[in-house]
Structure formats: structure tokens, C-alpha cells
Amino acid sequence: MTRPPRAPTRRPTMSDVAAHAGTSLKTVSRVVNGEPHVSPALADRVQDAIRVLGFRRDASARQLAMGAAGRLLGYVQVDAANPFFGAVARGLEEETRSGGYLLLTGSTDADPAREGLLLETLVEARVAGIVVAAAEGGDELLREEIAHGTPVVCVDRSLAGASCDTVTSSNRSSTREAAAHLFGLGHRRVAYLGGSPRVWTAQERRAGYLDAVADAGAEALVVEGLAGRTEAAEAVGVLLGGAEPPTAIVAGQDRLGVGLLELLHERGLQHRIAHVVFDDLPLAGQLDPAVAVVRQDVTELGRTAGRLLRRRLEHHPDAPTTTVVVDASFLPRASVFAPR
Amino acid sequence: MTRPPRAPTRRPTMSDVAAHAGTSLKTVSRVVNGEPHVSPALADRVQDAIRVLGFRRDASARQLAMGAAGRLLGYVQVDAANPFFGAVARGLEEETRSGGYLLLTGSTDADPAREGLLLETLVEARVAGIVVAAAEGGDELLREEIAHGTPVVCVDRSLAGASCDTVTSSNRSSTREAAAHLFGLGHRRVAYLGGSPRVWTAQERRAGYLDAVADAGAEALVVEGLAGRTEAAEAVGVLLGGAEPPTAIVAGQDRLGVGLLELLHERGLQHRIAHVVFDDLPLAGQLDPAVAVVRQDVTELGRTAGRLLRRRLEHHPDAPTTTVVVDASFLPRASVFAPR
């Protein structure tokens, strides 16, 4: 029994409710907003009318009349299908939902034009604040918004030429620690697999690796610009085929680490190379237990961003900007082998 | 050089722009909306004023004046951190972004109360349509919205007592096929590991398994209500310790499959039990290559939902409701062994 689809009915307004309840607009407003000074009898009549008519107040009109910013937060991510950004969104939500905030989300696919469009739409929606996770490109618009007073929080990225709250993992120090661990085990040729050097976190991780290289007085072996598993596997193949192959490898991301492992496994070399993976994604549990990983709590990045946003939105609009570095912990494992 | 954070400036309005350009409100409106019948000279002056003042039109006011629904779509998911829902969101975006739509998202954590609150907020935001992915509970509100005329699309779930567009994977037939494959290999005792029987997809998959059991005239071995890896591993332990342990196991979800594999691996039995995992998540690449999987294209679920929504929103508001079943492909692999 499919009811015939009825054309979208006009939403009842407060005036409709008032008419139905035989009272005035303002009284309905009071009831809807739970304001005091309404006689119980009248309040009941109004409640009934609301139920009967199926009234829902219009957030747009409300926001317009109140002048203040609404309860929408903009969340700009590179790709909703990437678990990293999902985890950030999750943390953001956890921290802001009690305030009645909703997330207005969009993916940029790392395309500056898309990011620009997205930001523009968010601004037109008059979001109360914006969280930008690891996208780059629409920066000019972002700076304008910051200058205008909209709270902006950058997650896992930086923003040149403007000051805004920022949340990152300890990319540099963790990667440094990981590489240092390998040098400490006696390795002299430790290679680094990195993603696009245009991404800020990749730069930071490479810097951490180079720190450790400098400390150890060793030679830097950097391969970057790697886009995924396949490219990582290829790169490792080349590395291992070289004159002086590395005895240990640091992978700057999960995906690269997986590619690394796949190749090592395929060649039966998984126990002859020590490796460290920087854990962006929830894959660590699936990885070979012989792998040492740097684990970052991605959801905590989101939660922190949410906290910074609410602080600025609800308590200290003019507080100086902060940068919070969430500790990513390096987890060495016994099975990271000493060099042959 | 941190600029002193300036207090949120009032947004310039069209009137401000009009004043600055020495013209009237309506002309500015025309320019902003790219309407014809404005002299180039005047248009330029207005454009300048817009740039100088940093004007952005207010979507709320626009929507209010236009009466029509805006360009916001509500997306209700169980958990933003779950890659499944992220993938759906991604597909949704892909399909709707060219229409200028933005996603208003929220996670329910499978809590009916939360889902209710979320839906309420979405309705107040006057979203043009709602996509509900695998959450259950706030159904009453959902039905009201459908009755009111708001397009609703259910993804990977059903909605009793109302008719709305629905998108699912071929859960039942794929699981049936997978189990049949195992029976075809000669197995007689094939067990099924399933999640909460309150979740619709779990019911469907179990039904598919039972179909195959009936076809094969075998005995049903169902363990359900399993919440994750750990519980799945435990359940498998119990199964294998029984009097007549199964020789093959069908796991209804990725997570359960991972738990299954973990236990088999731990006991050195990974090559003595054939198993089939239903692939919700992007884990297939990480799994033991001996596992046969049912793969569903989750993003396609989202894309389909997006298409259905736009069709209803922009073309056929009164079309009869559709149920689209996206094929999930069963991928047997050579290394799924025959019984001992």
C-alpha cells in the first residue's frame, strides 16, 4: 500500500500555529523556545496546534532574525572516503554535538578550485566556524574569513600568511624518533619513503627523518612524491636493486608502508629489512607484527579542533591563536631487527 | 607578526553594496545573480563595490525569500569514523556536488535518541533531502518527513511503514552464492558468523546463508550478535572446540572476518578452514590472499543514493519509489580449500 506521493506541503509557520491555537505569534514563539511567562492552558493549546500542524521552526529565519551566527560548522576535507578525514570528522562531532552544532562537509579532492567553491558556499551559509583538514589551495578566501573574524582551525596542515588555531600530530619528532631507533640498532643505511612534498605533513616527516640522519652522521636516502602502495613497492624495488641497498626503511604513511610490506613479502625479504610505518590510517592492526609503527590518534586531532573552535566561539573570541601538537607515539617492537 | 584578532565585523549587505555603488538594492541583486538587464557600467560599479566591501550573499536570507528549499542535503550516518559511511558520503557528494549541494552530516552512534535529535535539526535546517545510512530508531520522524514531501533515501537499510527510495547491496544473493561455493567444494559443515540481528543487512546476509544451507540440504550453523573482531575470534574458538567443528566458515562482515582470521592464524589453522568474508570496508587488500571475499562497491551505494535524490528533487518529484540493488560481486579464489 503505497500512499500516493503528495506534493511538498507548505510548512506551517508560527502564524499558522497561532491562528490554530487562537493566540498570537509571540506566544507561540515563547512556547517554542521554552520561554517562561506563558499560562499552562495557553501553552498546552499551542503545543497541540504544533503537533497537529506538524510545525518545525525554520532555522534560517531564526538565524536571520537573531543576527548571530548559527550552529553550522564548516568542515573542509580532502576526501570523505579517506578514513583519516572520517576520523577527524568524528572527533569534531564528539566535541561539538553537545553544543547543538552540525557539520557542513565537503571534499576538495586536493583541487584548489573545488576548495575555493566549497569555502565560498560555507561562507554564504554563514557557518559559525571552519575546520580545514589537510587541504591547500583556497587559502586566499580562508585568510579573508579569518580577517573577517570567523574562527578557523587548521588540522594536519599549516596556513601561511594568517594566524589561526592549528592542530597537528608530532609528525617531525615522531619520525625522527623512529629513524633514530633504527640508527640506534646499528643500521647505517636507512631510507625514507615519503608522499607528495607539497603536503605539509610530508615535509614535516621528511624533516624528522633528516634530523635523525644528521644526528647519526649518516647518508640521507629519500624517495618522495610516492602516491600509493604501487609506487611505494616500485620505489622499494629500485632501492633494493641498487649498489648499496638500505637495511632499514621508514615509511612516511600507512599506504606507503603497506606497499613496502607487499614488496618485501613478495620477495621473501620481510625479515631482512627493518621498517617503520607512520600510521595515518586504521590499518596498523592489519600490518605484519614485525613492523614498528608510529601511531597517531586521528580522532583526537578532530576533538582538539572541536575544542579550540568552541573555546573561540563560546568563550574567548579574542584569545591569541594556539597551535596544539597531539603526541603521536612511536611504538618500537622487538622484531625490528638488527642489521645483518 | 600576529595581527590583533579583530572583532567579527558586521557582514556587508546588499544595501551596503548599493549605497557604495550609488544604486539600488534590486540592481545589486541582479548583478549578484547574474540576471540580465543591467547596463555594463553600472554592473561594473557594483562588482567593484562587492569586491571592496567583501560582500557575500546570505544563503539564509536567500532561502527565506525564495521560499523554495535550499541546497543542503542531510546525511545521517552511524559513525563518521567508519570507512563504510565515509565511502557512502563520498559517493553522495560526487553525485550531488555539481548541483551545488552541500552535505549536512551527523553521526548517530546507533542511538535512536541521537538519531531523532539529528533528524530534527536537519528538518529545521530545511534540507532539501535526507539520506539515511544504516541507522535505525528515529523512524517516526523520518516517516513524518516523507509524508510531508521531503525526499528520503535509505542506504543499506530498510524503512518499515513508509515508502522511500532505497539503495542496497545484493547482500542476500551474494552471501548465498558464497556459501553455495563452499558447499560446492564438498563442505558439509559450513558455519555463519553474523553481526547484530537487529541490523537489516545482517538479517539479509543470514537469510542468504540459510538459502544456501537449504539448497545443500545441510545443517545450519549460525552464530550471530557478534560485535567485532574479538567476539568473532571467541566464537570461532568455541565452534572449533565443538564435537563436529565446521570445515568452512562464512563471515558476514569484514570485522568478523578479521577476527576469524586472527584466531585461525594464532592456532595455525589458517589453511584448514575455508572462509568467506563480506567486504564492508577497505580491508580486503590487507587480508590473507587465501580468503574469498564478497566485495561491495560502497561508494557506488552513495552515488546511487545521490542520483535518486536529484532525480526526485529536480526532475520527478512524484515518481514512484524505487529500490536499487547494487551488485556485490563474489570473488572466489583458488586457495579456498576443499574439506579434509
Add this chain to the structure above:
DNA sequence: TTGTAGGCGTTATCAG
């Protein structure tokens, strides 16, 4: 305790 008047920023209508 209740109701009236005015305005929020935009679009639509209809005169100039």
C-alpha cells in the same frame, strides 16, 4: 501574562 511594531538580508512584483 499577553500582544504589537519593527527589522534581519534577500528575492519578487510591479511601476517608472
Add this chain to the structure above:
DNA sequence: CTGATAACGCCTACAA
């Protein structure tokens, strides 16, 4: 081509 003026749905003042 251009511009007053009246909505849109709601809230904040300010009466009554």
C-alpha cells in the same frame, strides 16, 4: 534598464 515596496519566518524590543 532601474528602483520602490512588499513579502519570507522569526526574534527583540516595547507596550498593554
